[in-house]
Amino acid sequence: MRRRLLLLLLTTLPFAACADSGPEAADLVLTGGVVWTGVPLAAPAEALAVSDGRIVMVGSAADVARYMGPDTRVVELGGRLVTPGFIDDHAHFMSGGFQLASVDLRDAATPEEFARRIGAFVAGLEPGQWLTGGDWDHELWEGSPLPQRAWIDSLTPDNPVFVNRLDGHMALANTRALELAGVTAGTPDPAGGLIVRDAAGAPAGVLKDEAMGLVYPHMPEPSEAERDAAFARAQEHALSVGVTLVQDMGGWADLATYRRAREAGELRMRVASYVPLATWERLRAEVEASGRGDAMLRWGGLKGFVDGSLGSTTAWFYEPYTDDPSTRGFTVSDTTELARQIAAADAAGLQVVVHAIGDRANDWLLETYADVAARNGARDRRFRIEHAQHLTPAAIARFAELGVLPSMQPYHAVDDGRWAGNRIGPERVQGTYAFRSLLDAGAGLMFGSDWTVAPMDPLLGIHAAVTRATIDGANPDGWVPEQKITVAEALRAYTAANAYGAFMEAELGTLERGKLADLVVLSGNILEVAPDRIPDARVDLTVVGGRVVYERM
Numbered sequence: 001m002r003r004r005l006l007l008l009l010l011t012t013l014p015f016a017a018c019a020d021s022g023p024e025a026a027d028l029v030l031t032g033g034v035v036w037t038g039v040p041l042a043a044p045a046e047a048l049a050v051s052d053g054r055i056v057m058v059g060s061a062a063d064v065a066r067y068m069g070p071d072t073r074v075v076e077l078g079g080r081l082v083t084p085g086f087i088d089d090h091a092h093f094m095s096g097g098f099q100l101a102s103v104d105l106r107d108a109a110t111p112e113e114f115a116r117r118i119g120a121f122v123a124g125l126e127p128g129q130w131l132t133g134g135d136w137d138h139e140l141w142e143g144s145p146l147p148q149r150a151w152i153d154s155l156t157p158d159n160p161v162f163v164n165r166l167d168g169h170m171a172l173a174n175t176r177a178l179e180l181a182g183v184t185a186g187t188p189d190p191a192g193g194l195i196v197r198d199a200a201g202a203p204a205g206v207l208k209d210e211a212m213g214l215v216y217p218h219m220p221e222p223s224e225a226e227r228d229a230a231f232a233r234a235q236e237h238a239l240s241v242g243v244t245l246v247q248d249m250g251g252w253a254d255l256a257t258y259r260r261a262r263e264a265g266e267l268r269m270r271v272a273s274y275v276p277l278a279t280w281e282r283l284r285a286e287v288e289a290s291g292r293g294d295a296m297l298r299w300g301g302l303k304g305f306v307d308g309s310l311g312s313t314t315a316w317f318y319e320p321y322t323d324d325p326s327t328r329g330f331t332v333s334d335t336t337e338l339a340r341q342i343a344a345a346d347a348a349g350l351q352v353v354v355h356a357i358g359d360r361a362n363d364w365l366l367e368t369y370a371d372v373a374a375r376n377g378a379r380d381r382r383f384r385i386e387h388a389q390h391l392t393p394a395a396i397a398r399f400a401e402l403g404v405l406p407s408m409q410p411y412h413a414v415d416d417g418r419w420a421g422n423r424i425g426p427e428r429v430q431g432t433y434a435f436r437s438l439l440d441a442g443a444g445l446m447f448g449s450d451w452t453v454a455p456m457d458p459l460l461g462i463h464a465a466v467t468r469a470t471i472d473g474a475n476p477d478g479w480v481p482e483q484k485i486t487v488a489e490a491l492r493a494y495t496a497a498n499a500y501g502a503f504m505e506a507e508l509g510t511l512e513r514g515k516l517a518d519l520v521v522l523s524g525n526i527l528e529v530a531p532d533r534i535p536d537a538r539v540d541l542t543v544v545g546g547r548v549v550y551e552r553m
Helices: 002-021 061-065 093-099 111-122 175-181 210-214 224-240 252-263 277-290 335-347 359-376 393-402 411-416 420-431 435-440 458-467 487-494 496-501 531-536
Strands: 028-035 045-051 054-059 073-076 081-084 086-091 131-136 161-165 170-173 193-197 203-209 243-249 270-276 297-305 351-356 384-387 405-408 519-522 539-544 547-551
Touching (some): 028 061, 028 519, 054 061, 086 405, 086 496, 093 243, 093 252, 111 131, 111 161, 161 175, 203 210, 224 243, 224 252, 224 547, 243 539, 252 270, 252 297, 270 277, 277 335, 297 335, 359 393, 393 420, 393 435, 405 496, 458 487
Parallel strands (some): 028 081, 086 243, 131 161, 243 270, 270 297, 351 384
Antiparallel strands (some): 045 054, 081 519, 161 170, 519 539, 539 547
16 A cells, blocks of 8 residues: 555656646746737737747736746836737838938939939949939929939939839939930830930930830849848848838849848848749749748749839829829730739739739729639639729729738828829829728738838838828828728738738737747837827837847847
8 A cells, every 4th residue: 555655656746846847938028018919809918928939928927927937038018019020011122122222312302402312322433333222202392393314414424323213113214324225215115114205205314114124124233242231231120110021022033132141040030022923934833843931931922013103103093194184004014914924823823912003903903813713713812912002992892802902001191192182183082092991891901011112110101001191291180081090900900911911820920829929019009109109119129930139229
């Protein structure tokens, strides 16, 4: 009897000791704040714990205290807000990295200042070196004139200049750049593009949409070292504003850059890389050979275009532009070929996302998606419309009906809202950036920046979606205010919805036990402050896979 009792004690003591010792110590604990998990209907928590790159506990401070050990890094939040890491649904990431080292024309408020900045920057370049980037906005200038090469030719005699408008749908070339590209008065407008001409028919300098392709082949390709440096700049910037995953609308050279960064151990944020739709066969072969990547670097998506942009009057509408009745905009792709590519890429099991701005462009794309889905059969395809900017009431309802995701950029609303009414009139603006209507219709609203078209900062995007207060101060109560949404809805569009839009919702987008520990700590609780104070918040901490990758000093 005594022997049986001793054996029982020996076999149960280890289990009792294990139960008393509690869970293994976490690598990182955040406690004493407000943890917005992004889980529908879940109440905010006040702490969380992270081990081996994943969340192991979300709950009360007492729940999480059990995970603290001598080597645990403990961050006392002091009431600050924790959210899932921000995901940018649409950025031109490498272009942003290059722009960080180029001339900044975004806030050049006059043509004179525009020219002065270009001249000053070119003075620091070697003769023959190209100047690109810029991101100018002619809507800031009185009368909104398009820039002309004559403004800058005398300042740039030895350097080709090709600086783009902030929307990327038109650019100004100086005479040197036009000469290198062979663009003259006799050059015809290419399909899907426009050469802006002076009274004599000579190129005035601005090239719109596909006409920019006349210059691109004559520009030198960046070296791998230059690309790597641009990526490093872009990554630092993204992490500083809490972006832990970027969905990059780039190209194959950009994907190669991300792969080099990963191999060198320098990829500290997540990237989902989308390549041009026209290269769908190459991507199909890549996926067959090496899969779709992983949660750190993913590929398998394709980006196409229907039309241009509102700011360049090249977005495709049913009715003419109010301020330029000579045009309804145009398609930048042959629609027969575009539909063929969408169908073929979808049949190959690849994700297709396509840019559409004007109401006619969006209707055409929704109908094409419906036709392709019917032809290719049911599957989890997650078609997206990038921008989905100007919608008819019928189109708003079709997003949810078809399961098409509206991938939108809220800062555009408070930027374009300064002048969009002049361009398309009061009736059409009612369906512009229709965030509220899309959510109410059941669509899976996604948010991002379109960087460098707009700032990458998600807090500015959230502020734009919640207030719709235009950046010129003219609409403090909101431009088309009925389309405002709540802070929580905007946060979800920047987190869980974007994870779903990239097929990554199993690992990212919400703060739940077992998911990857991507999160941000904000200096203030944007869920509680007055909406106009949201931009006052700062990112104090950015964490990717449990690793602190940015900390505000």
